Amino acid sequence: MSEAVRRGAWALWLSLLAALFLSVLPMPGWIEEFRPPWVALTLIFWCLTLPERVGVLSAFAAGLVLDVTTGALLGHHALGLAVVAYVVVELHQRVRTFPLWQQTLFVWLLLLVERLLYLWVLGATGQPTPTLVYWMPTLLGALLWPWVFVVLRDLGRRAGIL
């Protein structure tokens, strides 16, 4: 068991660290508002392909780390990511058989759910309601999904876990 868990774990860690890095990397102002949700995309991929290793609690932990890195309220990202991971783990067998465009739509829906939960916490803690640009990162994230999928699949294959 422990051997199976350890095998290829570096790929998981590497991809999550890279996603975390991309979400705090400073960008020019105009592109800042369109920053795709890298951590959510990475977690969706691993929940889809390795639901027995990456699940709700891993997503929760990754969300907490993201909260600390970005200075958000503790649990702010973790809430949305845990819910998204749950949906993916529950539906992974069905979603794996979807054609790519359908999978992309599904990912877009998931990113919207994550964003909605984030907005709910923003509202509940008395932050001003953001403009419609708030939803743009989900669109960009969905468009990037095919590339994220291919890159992470190759990484997983190289690590021998897919």
Added chain:
Amino acid sequence: MRESQGRYDNLDCDDNDNDNDNAAPVPRARVRLPCPRGIAIKPLFLHGPSPSFRVVLAVVLAIGLIVADHRGRQLSALRSALAVLVYPLQLLADLPVRYAREAQDRLADARQLRDQNAGLRRENLVLSARSQQLASLEAENMRLRDLLGSSFKIGERVLIAEILAVNLAEYRQQILINKGTDSGVFVGQPVLDANAVMGQVIQTNPFSATVLLITDSDHALPVQVNRNGLRSIAAGTGLGHELDLLHIPKNADIRVGDLLVTSGMGGRFPPGYPVARVTSVGHAPDNPFTAVKAEPTARLDRSREVLLVWTLSPDQRQDALSGVGSGAAAGGGVPEAPARRERRP
């Protein structure tokens, strides 16, 4: 998922049945696979508690954390422990910007450097001329205050910290600086730039600290109009370049262009530092107060270096720290609380 687990329950083909009999009261059925895991086939079914249970746990935990973090600062130990772990990542994210600046400095040619040098020398001359009288004025001020019997502290220690170019949470006005508790930074410490007040420290980690800018919607600080001493509270709006002045009466003497300085009423910021300049004064008939907007004088989005200030005496510092414990992260505890309540009619 639970259905399928039930269905496959009787397929359990583990070889040691005795274990199973002993473990009869275990409520959740586990699926064991007959072959060694990870060699021939991957495990198809999840182990441990079901995802539904886990997600309920995660959501309850997340909401609990959010409430606890929003209401008070009890979680700062957990946060600073995690912050140490991610600090290398934040430094790494800052590297491209740092190298870009360094490259810019190196590529500057001699003429540019000479120009810059001359400019700095001129500025230095002007500033030192202006500060010639400072020592005598300060002494005179202290004498006069002694006569009035008021205690006033001018002397202060500053430390220069660098802003880490790290993208922080959206829709919050926060920055990360590269000095932490190892340099003596404390929660509630005022942060300035060369022009004006920028904000205050809200979270300290061993090597870094988070600063809440005065424009965050959770921040408010007591100010006064420099021209006539009219007091008010400057509340952040969540927009990067706008402050709201609360509770200005209809007949108050305030004009566009007035400079607002800290009044020191909250006990958090030292008095007399510039904060903002009034940009609009509106008299709406349905509003019992004058709607005043101001623009921060500090270059909140362009500064690279900030000044951390130690002005508070040890007693005041203790007070400030205990004020943080009661959840008042903004401004001064006393004037800020009623302001929040009355803002929503």
